[in-house]
Amino acid sequence: MGERIRFEDGRWIVSDRPVIPFIEGDGTGPDIWRAARRVFDAAVEKTARGKRRVEWLEILAGEKAFKETGSWLPDATLETIRQHRVAIKGPLTTPVGGGIRSLNVTLRQLLDLYACVRPVRYFPGVPSPMREPQKLDVVIFRENIEDVYSGVEYRASTPEADALIAFLTERFGAKIRPGSAIGIKPMSKFGSQRLVAKAIAYALSAGRRSVTLVHKGNIMKFTEGGFREWGYEIAKERFGDKTVPESEVGSGTGDGGRVVIKDRITDAMFAQLVLRPDEYSVIAAPNLNGDLLSDAAAAQVGGLGLAPGGNVGDGYAVYEATHGTAPKYAGLDKVNPGSVILSGAMMFEELGWTDVSAAIVRGLEGALRSRRVTYDLARLMPDATEVSTSSFAECIIEHV
Secondary structure, rough: OEEEEEOOOEEEEOOEEEEEEHHHHHHHHHHHHHHHHHHHHHHHHHOOOOOOOOOEEOOOOHHHHHHHHHOHHHHHHHHHHHHOOOEEEEOOOOOOOOOOHHHHHHHHHHHHOOEEEEEEEOOOOOOOOOOOOHHHHEEEEOOOOHHHHHOEOOOOOHHHHHHHHHHHHHHOOOOOOOOEEEEOOOOOOOHHHHHHHHHHHHHHHHHHOOEEEOOOOOOOOOHHHHHHHHHHHHHHHOOOOOOOEHHHHHHHHHHOOOOOEEEEEHHHHHHHHOOOOHHEEEEOHHHHHHHHHHHHHHHHHHOOOOOOEEOOOOOOEEOOOOOOOOOHHHHOOOOOOOOHHHHHHHHHHHHOOOOHHHHHHHHHHHHHHHOEHHHHOOOOOOOOOOHHHHHHHHHHHOOO
């Protein structure tokens, strides 16, 4: 029998047979999950030689959950994640406009998974629009709970929106066009600082040289500007002897081996990642900025098919494929499983199974070198052989 993963004194306690819940996902989710699970099991088997094993436990969310239980996100799913602390998932359906709220956002908020961690790096052989894609190697820490994703918004011309407009206009003199839709952008010192602290702690443990705070504080001075100020504040208070503001490095004192804390305006940061990517190592950003930057950066190194992600809190974590469900390819054994596979590598690294994580990455790199890849990569790689989702997984396993 497997054992639950525990979290004690700030660290994971993982047995040789941990139980890890999974959500296979909607659309192409079942295809990529089957492939990823085979890769995970093979990597564990080859590194541990039978001494370790993951007991996978299916839990339901999304379309499959709705069909079987009548709920898009059953309470039993949330309770199972709380009990086992770590889970991994495929993509889930998120309707545009009306309908159910994003299940991904709901999971993050209910489990307080306040940091979305997105490593973005180049794998040799992957097609890229950039001349030197290997220069981009960043880990983005995106605040996951607050900002415009908090869900406090009201449809245009509803009583709620009109009442809020009237209140803001009459009480504070705000100039808002009648009939507008209204959204609230809450950003707290607490939420901002715990995100920045996690990014700095990661930079210190991983030997990364800088943390850059990305914000639009020149326009939104009290929300995004607050994020910047609170970020510098927590760096000084909690990591003062291990960090240094960029302004002091520029004065000629040098960084002294400390992590340099920088900040950049959001639009300038997009340009910087294209023009001077090797100057950035770890990025900490509010929710919307981090969302946009993550996908834009991934596009520079080959797209979301090879972009992993993890939603991490204090003692809870859910790793996920970062792309959509691609329903037109569902059941065709066609799409790239790399995102969820690399998310699994992140998960194993977080849990301390670094040999398994390294084996997964090694296998993927080998598959890319062999040029036996799924259609999204094959159509852009000269002389590549297009293979199915399951065959790509086999190729990764061969190179583990």
